[in-house]
Amino acid sequence: MNKLLTVSPSPHEYSKESTPKLMYGVVIALAPALLATIWFFGWAALLVTSVSVISCVIFEYLIQKFILKKEPSIKDGSAIVTGLLLAFCLPTNLPLGLVILGSLVAIGVGKMTFGGLGNNPFNPALVGRVFLFLSFPVQMTTWPVPKGFNTSFSDAITGATPLSVLNENYEKMPVDQIMNDPELSMPGYSKLFWGEMGGSLGEIAAFALILGLAYMLIRKIITWHIPVSILLTVAVFTGILWLANPEANADPLYHLMTGGLLLGAIYMATDYVSSPMSKKGMIIYGVGIGIITVLIRRFGAYPEGVQFAILIMNAFTPLINNYIKPSRFGEEVKNG
Amino acid sequence: MSSVVLITIISLSLLGIIAALILYFVAQKFKVYEDPRIDQVEEALPGANCGGCGFAGCRNFAEAIVKSDTFDGLNCPVGGGETMAKIAEILDRKVPEVEPRVAVVRCNGTPEHRKKTSEYNGALNCTIANSLYTGESDCPYGCLGLGECVDACDFNAMYMDSETGLPVIIDDNCVACGACVKACPRNIIELRKKARKDRKIYVSCVNEDKGGPARKACKVACIGCGKCEKVCNYDAITISNNLAFIDSDKCVFCRKCVPVCPTGAILELNFPPRKTAKKEQEEKVKA
Amino acid sequence: MLKTFPKGGVHPPENKISAAAGIDVLPLPEQVTIPISQHLGAPAEPAVAKGDTVKAGQIIATSKGFVSANIHSSVSGKVFKVDKAVDASGYKKMSVIIKVEGDEWLDTIDTGNEHKKDITLNSEEIIRKCAENGIVGMGGATFPSHVKLSIPPGKHCDVLIINGVECEPYLTSDHRLMLERTGELVTGISILMKALKVERAMIGIENNKTDAIERLREFTSGIDGISVHALKVKYPQGGEKQLIKALIKREVPSGGLPVDVGTVVHNVGTAYAVYEAVQLNKPLVERVVTVTGKELEKPVNVLARIGTPVSNLIEFAGGLPDNTAKIVNGGPMMGKALANLSVPVTKGTSGLIVFREEEARRKETGPCIRCGKCITACAMGLEPYLLMSLTEKGMHERSEKEKIMDCMECGSCSYICPANRPLLDYIRLGKATVGKMIKERKQK
């Protein structure tokens, strides 16, 4: 032995898991959805995604280096996830300048203002997305029509998302009729499942998102509590509305597969940093997101409620953490 | 005068009078005893009840300040300095004048003086390392070099010297708040009387081991030989647990003890170079 | 389904490299260093002076107070000095240093190898024997056993639990003991049952030691009241609260002791030591130590005298490999890293693990990403991430409310954290501070 002995407090054994591994795990889980969206929206989707990811990483680096004067930590991969998810909830035909602005807000306001990874109370990607949505409602609600793989970067034809069509027409005709109106051309379930609908970049292909969910569950990146409680709540709530009045409400399955609900429930509500820590807390949080989502979708001004619902429940996360504790060992003694 | 003006006057005055009367009588009836100084302090406050101080209202602020013994963290932003001075007067509270002190680090275990015998790889916190073991050298008393004292300093008066691995105190910034003294798990830092031109003479060691082990762990450790105690004419030096201590209230900066120390554990700082020392050195060079 | 505790836990790689190595007897060292405090509670008081000649088994420091233990000489020879010497804590502690001359035991001690089955003593006498012979818990905490055996008035105990879990990776000393000293161990258990006046004893063993489970089942098949239970492999199953929960589904209340739920937990090593103390009148002067490591030439389990320098054990296992960077005294999850190889084996030394360079250093710490994995891992249902930040920010009142004192320092949280946060380092710091606060409050 020629070196000095190392001394450190116990434990001396560490698991192989690490922050970058978890983050890149999410990136892998998002890959199918990215491929699907490139298939439907063409290279423009890839362009928006790359711009978003690259600018998020660059902003993180610049802010850490020159404003916070800290050691830049872009290697941990969290900025990549933020960039990806931000891009995933933007329309593919959004001007790139706005994509960059969104990244700046997501990283600068949503994350770095609070001290960087791990400190932000709100989901950074959603902060960026909602900022853009509230600032540029026109551009943010103009969707390209999915038309199979193509190489054009700017898609002039714009269509609507299924939910916005529903929102527009609830008062005019029964849901049945909306669904079958040729002019409105609502996508059917199989189109929803494979992703052939108008909408944000990453929200369209249900199968790809579910694939990612399975991957993340198996790799133990996330637990089932948040996604399942959100989806279940939405299903139950919309189910009740639907049974009560099928004329005026879409069925639960339609709600589950549209409007970025899957994207939000699987990838964005599960963001570690801004979601509750305990399992019980996660379920409360998930139920809250589910209820608010349906409220906004059905009764609010916006056709789309997931993004706001997640941000609103993000705000309640500290309270949930404060009042909902894991059950302590030996707390209430129940001896058999 | 038009009727509107008349009605205005009547209604408002009535309202005012009624309010005043009710308040007065209710206040009389529901009186609760309280420290009268609270009233006085409250009076001195702006009464805007704005919450700027962090309290729910001026009265709460007054209560807090009367109860507390110091002004730490208590300030009224609306009233500003004038108001705070007045409160100090009411409460007859003055910061007691103390003679200026300054912190010194009583360890000189630089890498060249103190051999590194292990490598620490835990949380960068002196208390944690201290509870674990002796630290990276064999001296169980000396500085661990993880800078908990520096973190504790709110006045930018300390930094870690990356070469020596020891904390350094910037005398001009040090306000002798004692935060570092409290923070150090090894009780290395001491507040000493501040002297002219920032001069200092102190034993830069806290090792209480016997001479042998102490010396083995660190070349400049105090071995408790007692030579300095003997040469000191002012009873400023005492030795206990194999360690010398110079009382800064008694020391007159004669510097006699410094050259007699066989290990060089006593440091003199900010003095002009001494002649004898030079001579000695020359002699050494000759020898 | 195998029994286990329901909440938390992790499963680090088991690495039981030395599981097949039988117990070897370590040759006598030239000199032993016996600290006078090898147990929880008050240190003993030295009873010998420099120059005295002592025999193996002779008392060299007497217990001071109830929660304390006698210290005996593990060798025969001359007291070289009574002075401070570095022990595994990394600090110098008062110790008795003896130069070894021959191997003479006190006459009162039965040094034969015969298995003495008959238990003649009654409860009080057994407890007194344990106290006289300096028996302390061998499961890690080295709590004086006679204290645990003396059920306080008003409390009652109906089942003895024997901890053969050995959930720490690498360690195999309990495993070997269960295999090789099975008969004596079972007698030890019976003695403990008699001391506690209980009818029932349950032995809990993790399911990665099937041979030990079988062997113990065989030995206990004829004995009423003793049962052997296989447990799912999950750290920290060996923690007594977890073991109690796993075996008898009782939950020791926060801040409480096993007796509060009618049980006492003893390690298998302790049961064996009790057998020796009661049947052979032999004090606790030697113990089985696992010496292991991935690069070590010959991972072994050795029976070593208390006070033997650690370096002797490592030499016996083939010497230190070149790329050694860390040596841990105890298991990898709870053991202490040593800075120095001259420290002695003590009553609590269950193993020595030699880590290679690539295993020795911690990875770089990142910010907490609030993944909640530490909460999931904590078997005590605590929130380690929170306790760490509360301690860092000096919010100790709050961390007391968050039950920081319930932490058993198992290290599962630090193990699992993907950001490599030094959770347990800070929690320990917080516990120390909160402990001080509580003490001060009580004094007031």
Add this chain to the structure above:
Amino acid sequence: MDQLKNFTKGFIRENPVFALFLGLCPTLGVTTTAINGLGMGLATTFVLVMSNIVVSLIKNFIPDKVRIPSFIVIIASFVTIVELTMQAYIPSLFDALGLFIPLIVVNCLVLGRAEAFASKNNLLSSIVDGMGMGLGFSFALTLLGAVREILGSGSIFGFKFIEGDGMLIFILSPGAFIALGYLIVIVNKFKKGA
């Protein structure tokens, strides 16, 4: 010299908004444009100066126990005067500021200065203090209004300098909070630098 200091302290060092965090509701509520901010600021300044004058003049006739009610009445009177005058002569601004005009009466800044300063100082100092604080307040409101207007509508004082709309959010409530948050940081930086 002293009066000058008294006057300027409100701008940066003791700015009611950036340093003391007082009167935040109007600060956020009316600053959708620079001109609204300025209008509100001046209205508040008027009330501040006038009530300082009156309080300073009559301070010796008011028993302590009814100090606060008296001051409130005085301030409320001036607020009402502003309210009525504005309604009569600048109705458009009155519409824009809406509810926040009557709310000047509960602006901690006004009552606070009346209490903390005017009730203890002479007339001249009180006027200077009121002016300084009031103008500092106006400055803050105008600055915030300008920032929000530039970012939110791409114009300044109603003068449009880019085509199209700006970032709408800065006109909406979230933008108000966010802009003020960062503005405070920037002003603090500036304060330290200066």
Add this chain to the structure above:
Amino acid sequence: MAKKESNLKNMLVALTMITLIASAALGGIYELTKEPIAAAKLEKKNNAIRQVIPDFDNNPTEEVYKHAADGDTLYFYPGKSGGNIVGTAVETFTNKGFSGEIKVMVGFLPDGTINDVVVLEHAETPGLGDKMEKSKSDWTVQFQGKDPESFRLMVTKDGGDVDAITASTISSRAFCDAVARAYETFKSTDK
């Protein structure tokens, strides 16, 4: 400084004095500003009326008449020139705006064609819904000279003839609703 002691008498006197003076001052100011305020309000209304109907020489606000519609009241301001009605300004409303109520002044020529419309009050989002203001965009121009008999007062999305403001279908729809309400009532009372 000789402060007044806080006894009941002093307190009452001081407070009464202050309220007296304050209320007197206020009453005075009120008297002074009463007229300008009324004038300003009237001016605003007249301005709107003037914008939406052709020149008149009477005082429409004096000849106002009301009609109930949908639980609220519409105000009709007839504009006359030389005694003949040249147009009627209808103050109408809708509750369907993005941010609640919108008040609109619609001017009808005697034959029922829309002369012009201006929005009086609204809380729509600046930058979006507020494009219905004349100062913000000339969106309302499309209503000029249209006869609601043939010009369907609905946004194109709903099958009407009105081009919605970009990204403000809701506001536009509400606006149409208000204008349509005015027209319905105007028609029903015309007869």
Add this chain to the structure above:
Amino acid sequence: MEYIIIIISAIFVNNIVLNKFLGICPFIGVSGRIETSIGMSGAVLFVMTIATLVTYLIQNYILEPFNIGFMQTITFILVIASLVQLVEIILKKVSPSLYQALGIFLPLITTNCAVLGVAIMAGQQELNLMESIVYAIANSIGFGLALVTFAGIREHLDLADVPGPMKGVPIAFVVAGLLAMAFMGFAGIV
């Protein structure tokens, strides 16, 4: 107007703090700790309800009959100020425990423009007595909701690594902004 609509509108859609910018000073000032913020919310609920009740009476039985609507500001504030003080004095004597829980926040409420603002707005919307009271209660719940949520986030940030210059009030504003942004989602629900 239906009560439900009043309630949902005041709590979520037109939240008094996040959307109407009233009561910002206590929102920023007393939101450091969750417990304090709960106390403050309770006190606001109490005062806002009573104040709205009293000002309703004044508005409808004094100001309007005598046609002196311009006196609204001055009478309302006078009444609110006295009322708060009255409540405080009585509470202190009658129920010290309730005073400890709520009373300490009372003085702050005098200069909380939310109370005056709600009183005035209730008048502007021409609500009847019952509606006014519901309106006041709903608004104070909205205030409490925002305040307590906000306090939760701020307590969380105490443990976070907020960069130096952002610490304290600036970060509070950014959080408030993001909170307001999230609450924009409720737009149009009523």
